[in-house]
Amino acid sequence: MKKLSVGLVLLVFGIYAKAQDSQIKQDSTRRIDEVHVNRMVKKKIETEMKMSVSVDEFLASSENISFIKRGAYAWEPLLNNMSSERTxxxxxxxxxxGACTDKMDPITSYVESNNLSAIDITSGQAGSMHGSTVSGSIDLKRKSTPFSLDPKWSGAYQTGFEWNNKQFFNMGNLSYSDDKFVADGSISFRKAGNYADGHNDEVKHSQYHKFNTSLGMAYKTSPLSALRVDAIFDMAKDVGFPALPMDLWLSRALITSASYKQMFEDGLVKVWDSKIYFNAVEHYMDDTTRPENLVHMDMPGWSTTYGLVSKINLKKDDYASEIQLNAYENVSIAEMRMYPQDRNNRTMFAYSWPWVTTRYVGLSMNNAWEISDKSQVNVGGALGLNYNHAKYVEFNWIFHPGTPQEKTRFLPSLHANYQLNFDSFNFSAGTGYGHRAPSVSEGYGYYIYNSFDRYDYIGNPDLKNEISYEMNASLGFKKEKVGIEVKANYFYIQNYIVGRILNMGSPMNYQSVGVKGYTSLDHATLFNFSIGGHYDILQNLQWKGLLTYARGQDDRGGNLPFIRPLSYQTSVHFTHHKIGFQTSLNGDFTQNNYSPEYGEDKTSSYKIWNVSADYRFNIKNCKAVVQVGAENLWNEYYSTYADWGNIPRMGRNIFTSLKVGF
Amino acid sequence: MKILLFMAALCVVVMSCTKGKTDYEAEIDTVVTEHVEFKEAATVTTNGYHIRIEALNGTFYKGYNEIRLKITNSQTGEISNTSGVTFLPIMTNAMGEHQSCPHRYQLMERSDEKYFSGYAVFTEKSSLDDSWNLYLSLTVNGQTFQVEKSINVQEQANKNLNMTVFTGKDNEQYIIALISPQKPKVSENELLAGIYRYQKPIDNPSGVFPDPTQFSYTEVNGYMLQLDPRMPEPSMGNHSSPNNKDLTQQNDGLYHGVVNYTMTGNWTLNFIMQNQDGQIIKGTVVPDDFTPGIAGAKSDLHIDILF
Incomplete structure (x- = not known):
């Protein structure tokens, strides 16, 4: 199969078969090729070290993802060292x-590893398929069982315990499929107490409780079409954020969709897949467990989104294309109500998101031509229309008098990429150009307290579009036992949006030291570099390593915040019959290029050593795996460059888990 | 279909949020009642004429009151041809001493709207000790007569219409009264205030009581009120707001400025009053220090508001 890309992926409808297998019997269930134009990083939801991971832990194992951590839960993913507004x-x-102004609920916190099948990470403008972006896209793929000829049940149960924070989890999923109907269901519970750092001191307010369940059902309406409905319900309660002055009392999300997929046997159009969706997120913070707080404050937030995705796949000879229409409307509301010390006095109220509506309509396209057996060109682009409306725009007028209530922006995007394979080498080079609109907080946020630099942030509705110019290249070498790949990308981002100290206004939140307004830097640059390799020392003994480096600078050569210092991961994996053993070492070097202007201080280097062992066995017809391991075996006391408030990370943690599947 | 029903039911469950969203309009209404309608506050019938005195909500409040006077023939109900209407409010205390308050003595005729317009800034509410009387004089169809009417002045519940009485460094007595906004918002608000000065009488009282020269107030011209709004609540740490504009006098004689309220609650409008020559008559600078946990410092010239 050709590297990169034009991969054949079986649709939900097809009977289960490997792509290479051409001898599929053609009867009432048919196999249709879905065309993926882009290169995508597909992954199984488990890491090298751990088979039962949270979504965050799983994402962390990807080379271009890093995290801002405000505690043990709901980490904010950074793609290419850029924050989630750019992704x-x-x-x-x-x-x-998310419904939280403090980004305590990235959407990765509303799913669970047992209802996902993969996560597609696309770097840069190539990720503009689902809408405008700068850093790329992270698409969480739901589990969906294919139709089967005979009625079939399958399922899995996972349980585990982690000693450090007494995390106990139970997760189950069950699927049924026959030739007309498919149902997938999952349920999970996680409960964790406070974790202890490398000095064995308890990190207070780092507990969490999470419940997640999902249900998906598909019905085959004809041999070539099917209807599918999906729902995820997620609830987190009593989640501590040690780096913040408040915790989460409750967050809930309902994520629903109904899709219809039609396939075509002949002609240019292969698949037409349309989906309507609705999701509602609510997020309520709680500061009553923090007696040190002078002010009691309620900070509820709501985010509701309706949308439509419609996509067609085209293929003819050496040409393949995806065209996707995206449309959505989101309403984000966040309130703050401060209670005076004398509760008889009047409470103080303001919106931190003054009912901000965002509407987006965009058409995206990706095209691939196979020029020869060895080379391929991908060209794509998107054109989006982004509309914002603030219902209570008078809040924004306080800092930006007379700013219009509505704002419409055009968001074009273009990208091109050339790929070449010869012998054991592969090479790719690409470029991209794209706009993004400011996020709700950047545009309309009002006194949003950022506990990292301790400033209150004010949005600016008149911000210009952020414009990214991007170049990327990769070079790989692959032989039977050895592989090595070097990747680099460079972003020149015009009108880069950051918070700058305002010389007017005064802090509203009592922990805050001043007011920052979102403004555009003339430009910023970001460079990401990684080199990864693997070597099969023996058939059952494999080594893997990865080194990443990034540098981000503003228009005056100053450092951008949250740029990962030089970091490494190296691991050895050994299997013998039913026993597997793996050990890994990872760490960051000292963060020399930190940014005091954005509240960063120098973060020391650290190294973390992990080991784990697993044993596979069968119980009747069920496959079972039991795993025991330890993370941070040296019990290192550390915090990373992106840990909010230098909150120390977890110390030594012994974990055990059991997975039974049928 | 069952599935859809299930999904719909699930939607309803989650759409019913755990905590209700705040109704922003109602939120401001909780402590502020806005009055927009002029209603009858007092009425006198004399010499065959009916004099109707109107104020917002039909009530005289401590602080600034816009006054409308309508004079009709008490038999026919027709608008009478009236001129030279004067208006003088006087308060008498338990000792029998008299004093007035800022007011418009010569009411202005609004012929298109058929009423006489004036104002009074009542400095005290009516009580057992303090009683207010209005002394009116008017000429109807060539006939001039005087009218006296006792009125009831109530406490102003809306703190956004508060007032302050003080003596300036020039030893004059001043009154600052807030006129607008009645119902502020978390927003930019046009701030409107009147500044008045008591005219100390030069001559001894003459003629019949009351002698208007003994009870004269003038609208102060050409002054400036520097504005610095703060939230005095200790937990707010002396919070202020940006983009405020000092109050300066406009053609209507009143002082106009802009105040930004960044959230609802208690606010203090700190003022520094300067005369035409830029000399400070009253008021002190409030420090900018962020002082969480300590009640905010105030200028010695300030008005507290709440919304």
Whole structure:
């Protein structure tokens, strides 16, 4: 199969078969090729070290993802060292927006590893398929069982315990399929107490409780078409954020969709897949467990999104194309109500998101031509229309008098990429150009307290579009036992949006030291570099390594915040019969290029050593795996460059888990 | 279909949020009642004429009151041809001493709207000790007569219409009264205030009581009110707001400025009053320090508001 890309992926409808297998019997269930134009990083939801991971832990194992951590839960993913406003975060192409002004609920916190099948990470403008972006896209793929000829049940149960924070989890999923109907269901519970850092001190307010369940059902309406409905319900309660002055009392999300897929046997159009979706997120913070707080404050937030995704896949000879229409409307509301010390006095109220509506309509396209057996060209682009409306625009007028209530922006995007394979080498080079609109907080946020630099942030509705110019290249070498790949990308981002100290106004939140307004830098540059390799020392003994480097600078050569210092991961994996053993070492070097202007201080280097062992066995017809391991075996006391408030990370943690599947 | 029903039911469950969203309009209404309608506040019938005195909500409040006077023939109900209407409010205390308050003595005729317009800034509410009387004089169809009417002045519940009485460094007595906004918003608000000065009488009282020269107030011209709004609540740490504009006098004689309220609650409008020559008559600078946990400092010239 050709590297990169034009991969054949079986649709939900097809009977289960490997792509290479051409001898599929052609009867009432048919196999249709879906065409993926882009290169995508597909992954199984488990890491090298751990088989039962949270979505965050799983994402962390990807080379271009890093995290801002405010505690043990709901980490904010950074793609290419850029924050989540610059990333297109979707679930099956559906847009969902967190309801917390402090980004305590990235949408990755509303799914669970047992209802996902893969996460597609696309770097840069090539990720504009689902909407405008700068850093790329992260699409969380839901589990969906294919139709089968005979009625079939399958399922899995996972349980585990982690000693450090007494995390206990139970997760189950069950699927049924026959030739007309498919149902997937999952349920999970996680409960964790406070974790202890490398000095064995308890990190207070780091507990969490999470419940997640999902249900999906598909019905085959004809041999070539099917209807599918999906729902995820997620609830987190009593989640501590040690780096913030408040915790989460409750967050809930309902994520629903109904899709219809039609396939075509002949002609240019192969698949037409349309989906309507609705999701609602609510997020309520709680500061009553923090007696040190002078002010009691309620900060509820709501985010509701309706949307449509419609996509067709075209293929003819050496040409393949995806065209996708995205449309959504989101309403984000966040309130703050401060209680005076004398509760008889009047409470103080303001909106931190003054009922901001965002509407987006965009058409995206990706095209691939196989020029020869060895080379391929991908060209794509998107044109989006982004509309914002603030219902209570008078809040924004306080800092930006007379700013219009509505704002419409055009968001064009273009990208091109050339790929070449010869012998054991592969090479790719690409370029991209794209706009993004400011996020709700950047545009309309009002006194949003950022506990990292301790400033209150004010949005600016008149911000210009952020414009990204991007170049990327990769070079790989692959032989039977050895592989090595070097990747680099460079972003020149015009009108880069950051918070700058305002010389007017005064802080509203009592922990805050001043007011910052979102403004545009003339430009910023970002460079990401990674080199990864693997070597099969023996058939059952494999080594893997990865080194990443990034540098981000503003227009005056100053450092951008949250840029990962030089970091490494190296691991050895050994299997013998039913026993597997793996050990890994990872760490960051000292963060020399930190940014005091954005509240950063120098973060020391650290190294973390992990080991784990697993044993596979059968119980009757069920496959079972039991795993025991330890993370941070040296019990290192550390915090990373992106840990909010230098909150120390977890110390030594012993984990055990059991997975039974049938 | 069952599935859809299930989904719909699930939607309803989650759409019913755990905590209700705040109704922003109602939120401001909780402590502020806005009055927009002029209603009868007092009425006198004399010499065959009916004099109707109107104020917002039909009530005289402590602070600034816009006054409308309508004079009709008490038999026919027709608008009478009236001129030279004067208006003088006087308060008498338990000792029998008299004093007035800022007011418009010569009411202005609004012929198109058929009423006489004036105002009074009542400095005290009516009580057992303090009682207010209005002394009116008017000429109807060539006939001039005087009218006295006792009125009831109530406490102003809306703090956004508060007032302050003080003595300036020039030893004059001043009154600052807030006129607008009645119902502020978390927003930019046009701030409107009147500044008045008591005219100390030069001559001894003459003629019949009351002698208007003994009870004279003038609208102060050409002054400036520097504005610095703060939230005095200790937990707010002396919070202020940006983009405020000092109050300066406009053609209507009143002082106009802009105040930004960044959230609902208690606010203090700190003022520094300067005369035409830029000399400070009253008021002190409030420090900018962020002082969480300590009640905010105030200028010695300030008005507290609440919304």
């Amino acid at each position: 297109n975060l979707t679930i099956d192409g559906m847009h969902i927006f």
